[in-house]
Every structure is written in C-alpha cells, then in structure tokens.
Amino acid sequence: MQVTETLNEGLKRGYTIKVEAAELTATVNDKLKEAQPEIEMKGFRKGKVPMPLLKKQYGERLLGEAMQETIDGAMNKHFEESGDRPAMQPKVEMKDGENWKEGDDVEVEMSYEALPEIPEVDLKGIKLEKMVVKAAEADVDEALANLAETAQDFKARKKGSKAKDGDQVVMDFVGRIDGEAFDGGAGEEFPLVLGSGQFIPGFEEQLVGVKAEEEKDVTVNFPEEYGAENLAGKEAVFACVIKEVKEPVAAEINDELATKFGAEDLAGLKTQVTERLEAEYAGAARAVTKRGLLDALDKLVSFDLPPSLVEAEAGQIAHQLWHEENPEVEGHDHPEIEPTDEHNALAERRVRLGLLLAELGQKAEVEVTDAEMTQAIMNQARQYPGQERQFFEFVQQNQQMQQQMRAPIFEDKVVDYVFELAEMTDKEVSKDDLQKAVEALDEE
Structure with missing residues (x-):
C-alpha cells in the first residue's frame, strides 16, 4: 500500500492511497481461511468446503470488506502519524471506479481540511468584570405583589352586580340533551372563573352579565372530537342557578400567603424571593x-x-x-x-x-x-x-x-x-x- 501527498496548501490536504491487488487478494484469502471451519454448504461437511467454492460464493462481498478495511486503516494510520485532525469528514473517492474490475490495483483520492494549530493563551492574564446586582426592597415588594396576584382570592360583589370576565360564578347546574339529563352534566355550588376555559367553548361567555339568584339556560354544542362519544357533536342545555358572583382580589401579603408558596412565614418568603431575584x-x-x-x-x-x-x-x-x-x-x-x-x-x-x-x-x-x-x-x-x-x-x-x-x-x-x-x-x-x-x- 502506498500513500502519496498530492496537496498541501494552507489547511487543505490531498492524498492518493494505492492498494495493490495482491494485498487485497491476500486479505480476502485470510478472511476465507478464518471463516472456513464454521461454514456449511450442501454436499460438504462443516469446515470442508473447498476454497475455490468459498471464494466464488463469498469472495465479492469479502473483497468489498477488504477494500474498506484497508483504506480505513491507511487513513487512520495517516492521521496518527501526521497528527492532522480533519475539520470535517474527509472526502474519499475511488479513481476509475466505474472501470475498476477484480484483479486491478485500487487507487483512492482522499482530501480534507486540517484543523489548525491553536496558539497558547495566557488565561490568567485576561481581566474581566462581573456585574453584581442586589435585590432592592422595591423589587422584592413587586415580586411579592405578583405572587399575591397569582394566589388571588374572590370576594362577593355587591348584591345585584353583574358578572364580568374574570369573576367567579358559584352555581348549581344540570345539563340535558333532548330533555334528558346525562352523567357528569350536573354540579352544586360549583365555582367557575369566567374566561378560564374550564368548560366547553361557548359556555362561560353566556354567563357574563348574570347576577346572584338568577336562573340562566346555557345552550352549547359539544365539540365533534369530544372525549365522550355519547356527547360528541350534540347540543346540550344547562339549567344554571347562580348562587354568588365574586370578584377577584389579590391575596394579602402575609404569613398565610407565604405558606402557600412553601415558606414558614412572610420573612422566609421574602428571603426566597430575594434569592430567586439575585x-x-x-x-x-x-x-x-x-x-x-x-x-x-x-x-x-x-x-x-x-x-x-x-x-x-x-x-x-x-x-x-x-x-x-x-x-x-x-x-x-x-x-x-x-x-x-x-x-x-x-x-x-x-x-x-x-x-x-x-x-x-x-x-x-x-x-x-x-x-x-x-x-x-x-x-x-x-x-x-x-x-x-x-x-x-x-x-x-x-x-x-x-x-x-x-x-x-x-x-x-x-x-x-x-x-x-x-x-x-x-x-x-x-x-x-x-x-x-x-x-x-x-x-x-
């Protein structure tokens, strides 16, 4: 096998790898001899198949393996000896590939770009600045207010107030299809936040404007892809009795709020918020x-x-x-x-x-x-x-x-x-x- 340099320009490299036919034949024969004891073929005992017959049966495949192994070995040896590290997968092409026939020498052209030598850097000589920000009291208070907003409570609106989007409506309801109640279609003292999307599309929008003690029929169509097949695509009427209309209010910033977020008390929650901000x-x-x-x-x-x-x-x-x-x-x-x-x-x-x-x-x-x-x-x-x-x-x-x-x-x-x-x-x-x-x- 011969490896000849054809290009060495900057980081670009090119080589021709030539493998003689005799070397390939020897490799194929070695593979056949190694496998012969385990091969069985009709008309012959295990391990007694003649070499010419084995070569006819398996020679073409083993020749391909031998070519690949020999070329891969030559490439690996080249990189070990040269110290080159290819930037990307080397390009490998067989010369006269279409005209090549068994018994010919194999010539392969390999090209690649080598990774460059990286110069030494004095890392200890690099000077950097790290910005440090302490959580201000106002930032902590703002974060606590946001937490209180997410942990909102609801309080009753004035009697006669109409429900708005975002309000909580407490109600009893019974759903019917063609006048018949169905399983899972009823509830009592159910708290529903309007606009939450908790109920099927079109339901919550019809409750905007209701008042406490009002009765309201809500007509909706179950989606065609609804999970329950007996309800999918069907029209239902829900008879709703409104018990209360409540407006959202932020939770108070106190020890009770702190426990909701896993802290022992408000001081502990402030510490957690400060650490998170920083x-x-x-x-x-x-x-x-x-x-x-x-x-x-x-x-x-x-x-x-x-x-x-x-x-x-x-x-x-x-x-x-x-x-x-x-x-x-x-x-x-x-x-x-x-x-x-x-x-x-x-x-x-x-x-x-x-x-x-x-x-x-x-x-x-x-x-x-x-x-x-x-x-x-x-x-x-x-x-x-x-x-x-x-x-x-x-x-x-x-x-x-x-x-x-x-x-x-x-x-x-x-x-x-x-x-x-x-x-x-x-x-x-x-x-x-x-x-x-x-x-x-x-x-x-």
Missing part, C-alpha cells in the same frame, strides 16, 4: 461577562480557519436570520440565501472561538457527564407535554441531536473553567444598568 440577576450578569470573555479571547488569538467550517457557519447564520425576517415562511422552499460579508465575519468569529474553546476544554479535560446530559434532555422534554418519553427515546437514538445538546453544556463548562483562571473583578451596579448591558448583547 439568582436571575446573576444569570444575566454571567451572560454579559461571557460576552466580555469571548471578546477578549477573539482579540488574543489569530490562526487560519478551515474554509469549509466558515462557509457552513455563514450559510447557517444567513439562513436563520432570513427566517427571522420572514416568519411567514415555515419550510425551506425559498430562494437560495447568499451570506453577506457581515455573515462571513460573524462566522469567522464563531468558528475561531469554537475551535479555541474546544482546545481549551480538551487540554483541561472538561467533560459533559451522563447526568448533565440526562438533565438537559429532561429539560427539553418538558416542552412536549405528554410526549416526554418519546422525545427522550428520540434523543437517545440520534447522535446528531445529542451532539447539539452536548455542545452548549461543554462550552459553558469551558467558560466557567476560564472564569476561574482569569482576573475577575466584581462591580456592583443597579438592575437598570444590568438590563442595559443585557440589551446591548442583543444589539451586537
């Missing part, structure tokens, strides 16, 4: 610090980039931005989108930083654990209520999807590793200052 601020501040780190790294390093990676990234950026500007186009049936100079510049930055972070992570032996991957999958699975198991199984069987989910986890772990080494200075700022810094990230 955790949110810390998350936003981290995003700002991360951008600062990436900007610093981008200025510190410069190296050749594999054109194929930049081209693919620029195409993806252009495609994504086009869809954001044309949200009405859901599929990919649209004109070809050409990346602009701005897209190419952004792609170069992303590829450069991606390669650098990958190198830093590899040297620091940063790894994404199975537990971290499982947690990430579970978090995404929650976006598909009722289909969590199917999503989990889909990801487990899809290597590309796993890589897409693993990449941001790996990047964040590398960023945290660099944060520990860099010179970090805390800067206490207001919530508004942090908000402006976060908004600036989206504008860049």
Whole structure:
C-alpha cells in the first residue's frame, strides 16, 4: 500500500492511497481461511468446503470488506502519524471506479481540511468584570405583589352586580340533551372563573352579565372530537342557578400567603424571593461577562480557519436570520440565501472561538457527564407535554441531536473553567444598568 501527498496548501490536504491487488487478494484469502471451519454448504461437511467454492460464493462481498478495511486503516494510520485532525469528514473517492474490475490495483483520492494549530493563551492574564446586582426592597415588594396576584382570592360583589370576565360564578347546574339529563352534566355550588376555559367553548361567555339568584339556560354544542362519544357533536342545555358572583382580589401579603408558596412565614418568603431575584440577576450578569470573555479571547488569538467550517457557519447564520425576517415562511422552499460579508465575519468569529474553546476544554479535560446530559434532555422534554418519553427515546437514538445538546453544556463548562483562571473583578451596579448591558448583547 502506498500513500502519496498530492496537496498541501494552507489547511487543505490531498492524498492518493494505492492498494495493490495482491494485498487485497491476500486479505480476502485470510478472511476465507478464518471463516472456513464454521461454514456449511450442501454436499460438504462443516469446515470442508473447498476454497475455490468459498471464494466464488463469498469472495465479492469479502473483497468489498477488504477494500474498506484497508483504506480505513491507511487513513487512520495517516492521521496518527501526521497528527492532522480533519475539520470535517474527509472526502474519499475511488479513481476509475466505474472501470475498476477484480484483479486491478485500487487507487483512492482522499482530501480534507486540517484543523489548525491553536496558539497558547495566557488565561490568567485576561481581566474581566462581573456585574453584581442586589435585590432592592422595591423589587422584592413587586415580586411579592405578583405572587399575591397569582394566589388571588374572590370576594362577593355587591348584591345585584353583574358578572364580568374574570369573576367567579358559584352555581348549581344540570345539563340535558333532548330533555334528558346525562352523567357528569350536573354540579352544586360549583365555582367557575369566567374566561378560564374550564368548560366547553361557548359556555362561560353566556354567563357574563348574570347576577346572584338568577336562573340562566346555557345552550352549547359539544365539540365533534369530544372525549365522550355519547356527547360528541350534540347540543346540550344547562339549567344554571347562580348562587354568588365574586370578584377577584389579590391575596394579602402575609404569613398565610407565604405558606402557600412553601415558606414558614412572610420573612422566609421574602428571603426566597430575594434569592430567586439575585439568582436571575446573576444569570444575566454571567451572560454579559461571557460576552466580555469571548471578546477578549477573539482579540488574543489569530490562526487560519478551515474554509469549509466558515462557509457552513455563514450559510447557517444567513439562513436563520432570513427566517427571522420572514416568519411567514415555515419550510425551506425559498430562494437560495447568499451570506453577506457581515455573515462571513460573524462566522469567522464563531468558528475561531469554537475551535479555541474546544482546545481549551480538551487540554483541561472538561467533560459533559451522563447526568448533565440526562438533565438537559429532561429539560427539553418538558416542552412536549405528554410526549416526554418519546422525545427522550428520540434523543437517545440520534447522535446528531445529542451532539447539539452536548455542545452548549461543554462550552459553558469551558467558560466557567476560564472564569476561574482569569482576573475577575466584581462591580456592583443597579438592575437598570444590568438590563442595559443585557440589551446591548442583543444589539451586537
């Protein structure tokens, strides 16, 4: 077998791999001899099938296997000896493939772009600023008020008041189809919030304007796809007796409210709210610090980039931005989108930083654990209520999807590793200052 270099220009590499026919024949014969003791064929005892017959029966398939194994072995040996790491899957083509016949030598052309050598970076010399925001008393009070709003109570309206959307109507009701009551169609002292969508479409809207002690017939049609077949698509009349009309009121901010949210008392709830707010601020501040780190790294390093990676990234950026500007186009049936100079510049930055972070992570032996991957999958699975198991199984069987989910986890772990080494200075700022810094990230 011979490996001859045909291209070495920048990061582009090209090689011809030649495998002599005799080498392939020897490999095929070795495979046949290895398998012969276990092969049975009509007219012959196990292990006694003549070699020429075996070759006629299995030779073509084994020749293909031998070619693939020999070429793969040559490629692996080349990468081990050269130290090259291909940026993308190498392109492999067989010369004279259509005219090749058994007994000919095999010549294969392999081409790829090598990943560049990443220069050393003095991480301890990087200076970063971390914005720190303390939860102000007014912010805590606002958060408590929002909690009280979600834990709203209802109090009776003045006698004779008409029910509004959002009010709670307490009522007795009996539903009938063709004059006959049906199972599950009755209730007593039932509290229904108008506009909640708790009842079938059209029901709650007809109760807007009712008063306490009023009787009201509500006529609705069950949806065609309703769960109970005996009711689906049928018209029903509900005789409703309104007992009370109540208006929503925010719950009082006190110890009772605190217990509803798992705290022992109001002081404990305030502590929980303060910690949650400051955790949110810390998350936003981290995003700002991360951008600062990436900007610093981008200025510190410069190296050749594999054109194929930049081209693919620029195409993806252009495609994504086009869809954001044309949200009405859901599929990919649209004109070809050409990346602009701005897209190419952004792609170069992303590829450069991606390669650098990958190198830093590899040297620091940063790894994404199975537990971290499982947690990430579970978090995404929650976006598909009722289909969590199917999503989990889909990801487990899809290597590309796993890589897409693993990449941001790996990047964040590398960023945290660099944060520990860099010179970090805390800067206490207001919530508004942090908000402006976060908004600036989206504008860049």
